[in-house]
Amino acid sequence: MDRKRNNESSSDSDTPRLPSKRRFLYDSDDVSSDESNNCINFRRIINDIHDTDDDQCIIDDEVEVNVCNDDLENDNQLNDQDNMEEIYIDYELPIDEEDAQLLDDIGECIMNEEREHLYDGCNLTKEEGDLLILNYSIRWNLPDAGLEDLLELINCFLPHPVLQSKYHLLKKYKNSEEYVLHFMCPECKLLVTTSNHTEYCCGSCQNKYDVHDLKLKKSYFLQMRLKPQLEEFVMNKFDILNKSKAIQGGFSNILSGTYYQKLKNCGKINENDLILQMNTDGVRLFKSSLSSLWPVQIEIANLTLREKRENTMLTSLWFGHDKPNMNTFLKPTIDELKQLHEVGINVIINDEEVNIKAHTIISSVDTPARCAMQKMTQYNGEYGCTFCYHKGKSVKVGRGGTKVYPSDNVQPLLRDLANHINHVQVAEKEKYSVYGVKGYSVLLEIPMFDIIDSCVVDYMHCVCLGVVKTLIDASLNSKYNERDFYVGNRINEIQERFDNIKPPCEVTRTPGDLVHRRNFKASEWRNIMCYYLIPLFKQILPQKYLNHWLLLVAGIRIFLKKKIQPEEHQRAENFLKEFVSQIRSLYGIEFYKYNIHLLLHIPRNVKRFGCLWDTSCFSFEHCNGVLAKMYKNSQSVPEQICKSYNRFRNIERDSNIAFSNPECPDRAKNLFKNMTSHLRLSHLCIQQGDNLRVLGVGKREGLNLMEIAAIRNFLGHPFDECAIVVYNRFINQNIMWHGHDDNLLEKRNNSFAKLKNESIVLIKKIVSVTYNKNKKKMVLLANTCEVQNEKVLLAKCTKLKLLSSEIHECHKVLKKIIACHPDEIDEKCVAVPFGNLMYISTLVNNIERD
Numbered sequence: 097m098d099r100k101r102n103n104e105s106s107s108d109s110d111t112p113r114l115p116s117k118r119r120f121l122y123d124s125d126d127v128s129s130d131e132s133n134n135c136i137n138f139r140r141i142i143n144d145i146h147d148t149d150d151d152q153c154i155i156d157d158e159v160e161v162n163v164c165n166d167d168l169e170n171d172n173q174l175n176d177q178d179n180m181e182e183i184y185i186d187y188e189l190p191i192d193e194e195d196a197q198l199l200d201d202i203g204e205c206i207m208n209e210e211r212e213h214l215y216d217g218c219n220l221t222k223e224e225g226d227l228l229i230l231n232y233s234i235r236w237n238l239p240d241a242g243l244e245d246l247l248e249l250i251n252c253f254l255p256h257p258v259l260q261s262k263y264h265l266l267k268k269y270k271n272s273e274e275y276v277l278h279f280m281c282p283e284c285k286l287l288v289t290t291s292n293h294t295e296y297c298c299g300s301c302q303n304k305y306d307v308h309d310l311k312l313k314k315s316y317f318l319q320m321r322l323k324p325q326l327e328e329f330v331m332n333k334f335d336i337l338n339k340s341k342a343i344q345g346g347f348s349n350i351l352s353g354t355y356y357q358k359l360k361n362c363g364k365i366n367e368n369d370l371i372l373q374m375n376t377d378g379v380r381l382f383k384s385s386l387s388s389l390w391p392v393q394i395e396i397a398n399l400t401l402r403e404k405r406e407n408t409m410l411t412s413l414w415f416g417h418d419k420p421n422m423n424t425f426l427k428p429t430i431d432e433l434k435q436l437h438e439v440g441i442n443v444i445i446n447d448e449e450v451n452i453k454a455h456t457i458i459s460s461v462d463t464p465a466r467c468a469m470q471k472m473t474q475y476n477g478e479y480g481c482t483f484c485y486h487k488g489k490s491v492k493v494g495r496g497g498t499k500v501y502p503s504d505n506v507q508p509l510l511r512d513l514a515n516h517i518n519h520v521q522v523a524e525k526e527k528y529s530v531y532g533v534k535g536y537s538v539l540l541e542i543p544m545f546d547i548i549d550s551c552v553v554d555y556m557h558c559v560c561l562g563v564v565k566t567l568i569d570a571s572l573n574s575k576y577n578e579r580d581f582y583v584g585n586r587i588n589e590i591q592e593r594f595d596n597i598k599p600p601c602e603v604t605r606t607p608g609d610l611v612h613r614r615n616f617k618a619s620e621w622r623n624i625m626c627y628y629l630i631p632l633f634k635q636i637l638p639q640k641y642l643n644h645w646l647l648l649v650a651g652i653r654i655f656l657k658k659k660i661q662p663e664e665h666q667r668a669e670n671f672l673k674e675f676v677s678q679i680r681s682l683y684g685i686e687f688y689k690y691n692i693h694l695l696l697h698i699p700r701n702v703k704r705f706g707c708l709w710d711t712s713c714f715s716f717e718h719c720n721g722v723l724a725k726m727y728k729n730s731q732s733v734p735e736q737i738c739k740s741y742n743r744f745r746n747i748e749r750d751s752n753i754a755f756s757n758p759e760c761p762d763r764a765k766n767l768f769k770n771m772t773s774h775l776r777l778s779h780l781c782i783q784q785g786d787n788l789r790v791l792g793v794g795k796r797e798g799l800n801l802m803e804i805a806a807i808r809n810f811l812g813h814p815f816d817e818c819a820i821v822v823y824n825r826f827i828n829q830n831i832m833w834h835g836h837d838d839n840l841l842e843k844r845n846n847s848f849a850k851l852k853n854e855s856i857v858l859i860k861k862i863v864s865v866t867y868n869k870n871k872k873k874m875v876l877l878a879n880t881c882e883v884q885n886e887k888v889l890l891a892k893c894t895k896l897k898l899l900s901s902e903i904h905e906c907h908k909v910l911k912k913i914i915a916c917h918p919d920e921i922d923e924k925c926v927a928v929p930f931g932n933l934m935y936i937s938t939l940v941n942n943i944e945r946d
């Protein structure tokens with residue numbers, strides 16, 4: 097019997113087995129679960145994406161939160177969030193003949209059609225699915241092949257192939273008129289005209305060119321119409337236009353400046369009119385080539401700083417080896433700006449047609465671009481200042497020379513529009529430069545735009561990359577080893593102090609290597625100036641130089657505040673004047689660089705156009721970096737960028753309509769929102785009132801006697817000590833905080849705060865306290881800091897005798913614990929260690945980003 101059973105068992109094992117029944121993912125599916133295991137799990141990919149962010153960056157995109165966002169070159173000191181932030185493009189749209197039947201407005205189609213589901217039982221429509229897929233490809237910068245494989249992969253999970261090919265998908269989001277080509281004469285650099293769109297003629301030299309020859313010579317640039325972009329913005333986002341209002345009794349944004357206020361008070365600008373800010377600058381795309389990209393970008397000054405950055409508009413794009421002729425390059429854009437000023441745009445708001453006009457009153461560019469746009473002599477020539485009639489002076493430096501602008505007792509006269517026009521007329525007639533004016537600029541055609549005053553000083557280039565970089569580099573450069581300001585022989589000691597700094601997440605870049613300081617970004621020089629300079633150079637740099645530096649620190653910190661009172665403005669102006677006047681005696685006349693001279697013009701710019709943070713080029717430079725990622729190969733670079741830019745706009749427009757449909761599943765809405773957001777809300781987030789959210793899993797842990805006593809003293813009555821829930825991370829008033837006990841952060845310190853009662857504290861934790869049986873209250877626990885009774889003197893000068901209360905010398909963190917409401921927090925602080933001491937300074941503002 098046993099032998100027979102064994103034989104039967106043996107025969108069974110030799111018999112071929114039939115395949116087991118396939119277990120499908122869902123009814124009517126063609127892919128089994130086993131087969132799907134051998135494929136990419138698409139749902140897991142999406143979930144993994146949500147889990148990639150650092151704990152310090154799990155914040156809702158709808159809330160204006162200042163957290164750390166390292167740029168691409170930050171040596172991976174954080175979690176490289178900017179690699180995941182706003183990298184919009186991706187893939188090149190195939191170039192073919194325009195399809196006459198192509199729908200330009202997919203959004204209208206979406207709203208008018210009934211919801212047609214992908215397949216029976218699916219809650220997602222085809223339009224919503226297309227938007228999710230395209231947004232995914234843009235978010236993660238998928239190449240053409242990656243997008244095509246993604247479409248095929250998703251089709252495998254569907255009952256039958258539903259998604260179209262890559263070509264049809266991209267074509268659906270292509271404008272019928274994406275851009276306009278403007279051809280230039282290769283010799284004269286002037287616009288050429290045509291009657292048949294194949295042969296062009298230059299009106300100056302009468303040379304004739306074939307369209308293909310002009311394209312081969314890259315003698316053209318692209319224009320994207322600004323009017324439809326503004327119309328689309330106003331119709332979709334009209335509600336955010338009035339968020340940024342002029343602040344009365346001080347200076348803040350552009351609308352608070354005297355230039356705008358004067359135009360508004362005399363009736364030239366209406367309440368609902370748009371105020372535009374223009375920028376252009378060169379962007380190097382290839383390290384092995386001199387080719388550069390020159391975009392013309394427009395921001396709407398009526399918006400908050402964050403919204404301005406998110407809604408920057410591209411109007412023109414030039415690409416080539418040489419710098420563009422600004423009169424030729426800017427002419428089409430300026431013609432459109434004139435039309436927007438005179439005619440405006442007509443949009444439907446609340447079922448009523450409204451006419452809104454747009455006025456360009458300010459341009460923020462660096463110095464070389466400003467001189468080129470104004471058609472004036474550069475800073476290295478005679479009368480090179482575009483704001484005054486300072487002639488400049490040539491001095492010998494080593495074997496060469498340099499142009500300097502020494503500060504004399506008699507200040508040069510300021511330029512004005514009337515005199516500038518006279519100089520233009522003489523220069524055009526006599527064909528030579530008149531007081532630095534070389535000829536006519538098309539900027540003179542912009543209504544309400546003052547070619548002198550409206551071209552403001554950009555502190556990013558002037559102060560951060562100019563003054564601060566120059567003077568610190570000189571202090572560490574061995575070629576100045578015989579000068580009093582040289583401290584390069586102690587660079588290791590300075591670097592050790594630098595490495596010990598743990599900035600809060602609002603300071604986007606952690607300290608780098610001073611040996612490679614020439615590669616520092618503008619934001620790094622700004623951080624050194626505003627927060628690190630005193631502890632870095634104290635007892636190393638001679639005191640007279642440190643006092644001189646503090647004049648610049650005090651002045652610029654005031655001009656970077658969220659709001660400036662008139663008396664503060666005067667104080668900051670005095671600081672900068674004194675700083676400039678001491679350059680000759682401390683550093684020598686050769687350091688009277690043009691950027692040093694420009695410091696004298698900053699106070700007037702602030703008075704006319706608001707604080708430095710609202711007129712700087714930081715947001716434009718960020719957008720330049722985004723545009724530089726919108727191409728995939730070196731062929732037809734500007735065309736790729738324009739197509740990609742317009743495709744992203746179309747996706748954003750259609751998503752506003754598709755995902756606002758109440759029948760759209762929440763799962764799809766949240767996924768699209770998360771992929772669009774560069775910051776995400778943690779799933780473990782509890783809302784505690786209007787301004788407070790706690791993050792992470794609360795822990796029930798016991799408190800020590802000092803903490804219990806502090807809470808009891810704060811509440812004024814007993815509470816349940818066993819029901820306390822402790823949290824180490826929270827967001828209050830849109831600011832991210834970490835308790836000092838939180839060990840998740842190694843290179844960041846988000847724990848120092850200044851309370852409304854002027855005291856400095858170190859936040860330990862935030863706790864949920866239960867009292868009166870069922871009432872709950874969030875209580876902040878913090879250690880007090882022993883700071884110097886007298887405020888740190890920033891500018892010890894017999895002429896000024898002015899103090900600043902923004903930097904404190906902390907002797908130690910006390911064991912004393914206080915309890916307070918989270919709303920008692922006034923400002924976040926930057927703490928910089930210095931031996932047994934710590935220098936604590938408040939953030940200059942909580943709205944500016946790099």
